[in-house]
Amino acid sequence: MDRYERILSLHRTLKHARYPVTVARLQDELGCSRATVYRDLAFLRDALMAPIVGDGEAGFRYDAEEGNRFELPGLWLNSDELHALLAAQQLLSRSGGGVLSNALAPLQQRIEKLLDEHSAGKTWPVERVRVIPHHSRRMDEQAFRFVCSAVLERKQLSFEYRARSTDERTRRTVSPQRVTHYRGNWYLDAWDHDRDGLRSFSVDRITAARVLDTAARDIDESELDRHLAGSYGIFSGEPKGWATILFNARAARWVADEHWHSQQQGRHLPDGSYELKLPYSSPRELLMDVLHYGADATIVEPASLREQARALLALALSNYER
Structure with missing residues (x-):
C-alpha cells in the first residue's frame, strides 16, 4: 500500500471510528510499521488539518464534532x-x-x-487503452451545447430540424426534458409544442438552435418513460406488441448476454438455441437488429413482423440479381 492509499485508508478509519483506534490496529490495517503510522498521523493532522485527538496509549480518532465536517482536501485516489x-x-x-x-x-x-x-x-x-468509435455521427457542437443548456436550465428551445426519414426541414419549438445517449449518438427527448406531444430528436439533425427565455414545460418522469422508453430502442410510443425471435446455438452465445430492452425475456432451449421476447412499437430498428444476425436469427412472431423481414430480405436479394 503506497502513501496515498494509507492516508486515504487512515482517514476513513478515523472518520468512522466511534472509539479511539489503537496504533496496533492501525499498523495491521495499513500494513506498515509503528513509525510509519505516527508519520502518517502527523501528516494528516499537521498538513491536512485533520481534527485528530488521542495519544499512543489510548488510541486515535477524529474529534466528535469537527470530524463529521472534515474531508480530505482535493482528490485522493487509491x-x-x-x-x-x-x-x-x-x-x-x-x-x-x-x-x-x-x-x-x-x-x-x-x-x-x-x-x-x-x-x-x-x-x-x-x-x-483503446477506444474505437462505432457508427457515431458528426454533429454541430454549438447545437449540442444549446440542447444541454436548455435541458439543465429548464428553458424552451427553438431549432431547425431536418428529419432523416423524409429529409424535410422544419422549425420546432420544444420543452426539453432530457438528453439520451444511445448507441454512440445523442437524442433529445422533448415536448414538441408544434405537434403537441412528446418526441425524440436526433441531435445531429438539429441546427440553428436557440435557447428561449420561456420556461420549459415539465413532463413527469413516469410519463416520459412510458412514452419514450416503453418501446424498443429509441423509437417512442406505447408498445404495439411483443416480438419473439429465435437465435441458433452459435448466435445464442452472444445474444444471451446482450441487453436489448428493459422488459426483455430470454431463455435457452434444449437444442442450444435462444428465444428472446421483447416489446416494440416501430418495427424498423428491431428489424435492423434482427437482420444483423442474418441466417442465425428467425422472427417467430408476430406474423406481420415476419412478413416485413421477408420483404426486406427479398429486396436485399434483388440487389444481387443483376
Whole structure:
C-alpha cells in the first residue's frame, strides 16, 4: 500500500471510528510499521488539518464534532481508482466526434495533472487503452451545447430540424426534458409544442438552435418513460406488441448476454438455441437488429413482423440479381 492509499485508508478509519483506534490496529490495517503510522498521523493532522485527538496509549480518532465536517482536501485516489481514472482519461481524449472534447478539455487537463502527480515518475502505457468509435455521427457542437443548456436550465428551445426519414426541414419549438445517449449518438427527448406531444430528436439533425427565455414545460418522469422508453430502442410510443425471435446455438452465445430492452425475456432451449421476447412499437430498428444476425436469427412472431423481414430480405436479394 503506497502513501496515498494509507492516508486515504487512515482517514476513513478515523472518520468512522466511534472509539479511539489503537496504533496496533492501525499498523495491521495499513500494513506498515509503528513509525510509519505516527508519520502518517502527523501528516494528516499537521498538513491536512485533520481534527485528530488521542495519544499512543489510548488510541486515535477524529474529534466528535469537527470530524463529521472534515474531508480530505482535493482528490485522493487509491490504485484501483487511479487506473479507472486513466481509462476515463483515454475515453475522453480518444472518443470520436469531438462533441464533448472541447467542453471537457479543462477537465482532461486536470486528470492528466492528477495522473502525473500520482505516478511518482512512472510512465503510464496509455496506448494500452483503446477506444474505437462505432457508427457515431458528426454533429454541430454549438447545437449540442444549446440542447444541454436548455435541458439543465429548464428553458424552451427553438431549432431547425431536418428529419432523416423524409429529409424535410422544419422549425420546432420544444420543452426539453432530457438528453439520451444511445448507441454512440445523442437524442433529445422533448415536448414538441408544434405537434403537441412528446418526441425524440436526433441531435445531429438539429441546427440553428436557440435557447428561449420561456420556461420549459415539465413532463413527469413516469410519463416520459412510458412514452419514450416503453418501446424498443429509441423509437417512442406505447408498445404495439411483443416480438419473439429465435437465435441458433452459435448466435445464442452472444445474444444471451446482450441487453436489448428493459422488459426483455430470454431463455435457452434444449437444442442450444435462444428465444428472446421483447416489446416494440416501430418495427424498423428491431428489424435492423434482427437482420444483423442474418441466417442465425428467425422472427417467430408476430406474423406481420415476419412478413416485413421477408420483404426486406427479398429486396436485399434483388440487389444481387443483376
